[in-house]
Amino acid sequence: MNENSPILRVENITKSFADNTILNQVSFQLEKGEIKVLIGPSGGGKSTLLQCVNCLVIPDSGRIFLEGKQVDFSRRQDLYLLRQQVGMIFQDFNLFDHLTALDNITIALRKVKKKSRIEAEQRARQELEQVGLADKEDLYPAQLSGGQKQRVAIARALAMDPKILMLDEPTSALDPELIGEVIAVIKQLAARGMTMIMATHQISLISTLADEILFMEKGSIAEHGAPEILLGAGNNSKTRGFCNRLDELSGVEK
Numbered sequence: 478m479n480e481n482s483p484i485l486r487v488e489n490i491t492k493s494f495a496d497n498t499i500l501n502q503v504s505f506q507l508e509k510g511e512i513k514v515l516i517g518p519s520g521g522g523k524s525t526l527l528q529c530v531n532c533l534v535i536p537d538s539g540r541i542f543l544e545g546k547q548v549d550f551s552r553r554q555d556l557y558l559l560r561q562q563v564g565m566i567f568q569d570f571n572l573f574d575h576l577t578a579l580d581n582i583t584i585a586l587r588k589v590k591k592k593s594r595i596e597a598e599q600r601a602r603q604e605l606e607q608v609g610l611a612d613k614e615d616l617y618p619a620q621l622s623g624g625q626k627q628r629v630a631i632a633r634a635l636a637m638d639p640k641i642l643m644l645d646e647p648t649s650a651l652d653p654e655l656i657g658e659v660i661a662v663i664k665q666l667a668a669r670g671m672t673m674i675m676a677t678h679q680i681s682l683i684s685t686l687a688d689e690i691l692f693m694e695k696g697s698i699a700e701h702g703a704p705e706i707l708l709g710a711g712n713n714s715k716t717r718g719f720c721n722r723l724d725e726l727s728g729v730e731k
């Protein structure tokens with residue numbers, strides 16, 4: 478790896494579904510320890526961009542570099558490595574319903590990382606402890622609250638030692654009273670220096686964690702910059718207008 482390379486560089490990614498261009502020449506880069514937050518109107522392409530970054534969706538064109546090395550979208554080994562190094566947290570948790578919290582975490586450690594059961598369980602317990610669920614290891618997803626399920630999903634991703642964590646609206650499927658516990662875990666990860674890119678509508682994550690905001694609209698990054706600038710009083714940015722509307726909406730919900 479070239480020491481000067483950003484940990485992730487995304488260059489001119491384009492993706493269409495049928496005749497609809499969903500991503501149009503999107504570029505950004507992520508430095509080690511940096512947190513970028515993707516915001517913008519629904520349908521703007523945030524989820525598609527995150528899915529392209531770890532090649533769950535293969536871009537039509539453009540290039541992705543992980544630690545300076547270009548990912549070859551046609552090479553299975555490259556995709557496998559990319560997905561190991563870029564963990565993903567989904568809105569709807571994506572846990573295996575037939576496995577306990579512990580086994581949701583151990584399964585990939587055993588199958589992908591080839592750890593023994595004992596090693597995998599030890600690691601899974603450490604991660605459950607980190608997200609405050611040490612006493613829930615034997616419970617199945619149906620026995621957990623939404624916030625607990627999302628914390629298991631975060632523990633599962635962390636157990637794989639990803640270099641980057643991507644979070645796609647990690648709190649949007651949660652009841653309002655459960656959002657805080659997931660935000661607290663994400664803030665802990667930030668304090669530990671985790672490199673993250675996250676799509677979210679949570680103002681507290683946007684304003685307190687983002688090193689840079691990427692405002693996506695109609696498949697492009699329409700605006701980007703530090704929150705203190707884009708959200709600064711008097712700034713006429715799209716970001717500020719959008720966040721003010723989010724504030725108003727959450728005010729209505731309260």
Ligand SMILES: Nc1ncnc2c1ncn2[C@@H]1O[C@H](COP(=O)(O)OP(=O)(O)OP(=O)(O)O)[C@@H](O)[C@H]1O
Pocket residue numbers: 494499517518519520521522523524525526
């Ligand atoms: N697999 C697919 N096939 C066809 N169209 C798709 C597919 N995935 C996404 N799209 C379309 O791409 C557009 C962008 O969707 P995407 O989910 O990336 O936006 P978003 O900014 O994440 O929106 P939201 O904030 O509502 O999650 C939408 O119009 C969506 O219908």
